[in-house]
Amino acid sequence: xxxxxxxxxxxxxxxxxxxxxxxxxxxxxxxxxxxxxxxxxxxxxxxxxxxxxxxxxxxxxxxxxxxxxxxxxxxxxxxxxxxxxxxxxxxxxxxxxxxxxxxxxxxxxxxxxxxxxxxxxxxxxxxxxxxxxxxxxxxxxxxxxxxxxxxxxxxxxxxxxxxxxxxxxxxxxxxxxxxxxxxxxxxx
Numbered sequence: 001x002x003x004x005x006x007x008x009x010x011x012x013x014x015x016x017x018x019x020x021x022x023x024x025x026x027x028x029x030x031x032x033x034x035x036x037x038x039x040x041x042x043x044x045x046x047x048x049x050x051x052x053x054x055x056x057x058x059x060x061x062x063x064x065x066x067x068x069x070x071x072x073x074x075x076x077x078x079x080x081x082x083x084x085x086x087x088x089x090x091x092x093x094x095x096x097x098x099x100x101x102x103x104x105x106x107x108x109x110x111x112x113x114x115x116x117x118x119x120x121x122x123x124x125x126x127x128x129x130x131x132x133x134x135x136x137x138x139x140x141x142x143x144x145x146x147x148x149x150x151x152x153x154x155x156x157x158x159x160x161x162x163x164x165x166x167x168x169x170x171x172x173x174x175x176x177x178x179x180x181x182x183x184x185x186x187x188x
């Protein structure tokens with residue numbers, strides 16, 4: 001991905017603050033039980049789950065990171081975005097500022113943390129990940145594979161008739177249009 005890549009995080013209000021504080025939240029909650037910081041793999045799984053659950057529930061991801069799958073099946077975040085979630089230098093004792101999150105986002109983060117404490121890679125239990133695995137079976141797949149946010153839904157909302165869309169799917173399709181327009185404005 002190039003530096004000019006436009007992602008959801010570019011159109012989500014306070015996305016950099018949310019990502020930083022989401023990482024702090026995950027670090028703090030994870031350390032309460034494990035007495036060590038989560039691995040990069042675990043942190044990526046946490047963000048993936050929160051983003052895809054929020055997309056399914058509201059039509060818009062919480063953080064808006066770009067998730068990729070490498071040829072060996074490893075989940076990563078776009079290398080131009082990973083600096084935002086403190087993977088390289090996590091802050092061990094900095095408490096998160098949760099006022100940039102809605103009550104619903106906090107509920108989902110807490111639910112994902114609970115799952116993360118059970119299994120280190122909760123993303124493997126999501127609908128979106130099952131769709132990733134199906135997509136990777138397709139012929140001629142190139143890597144890294146960028147996981148589309150449409151995988152949060154049973155069916156890609158862009159492929160449905162407008163009158164069949166749920167309110168969450170309508171919001172998702174509208175945000176996809178905003179992202180496309182934002183790309184055009186940036187000359188991409």
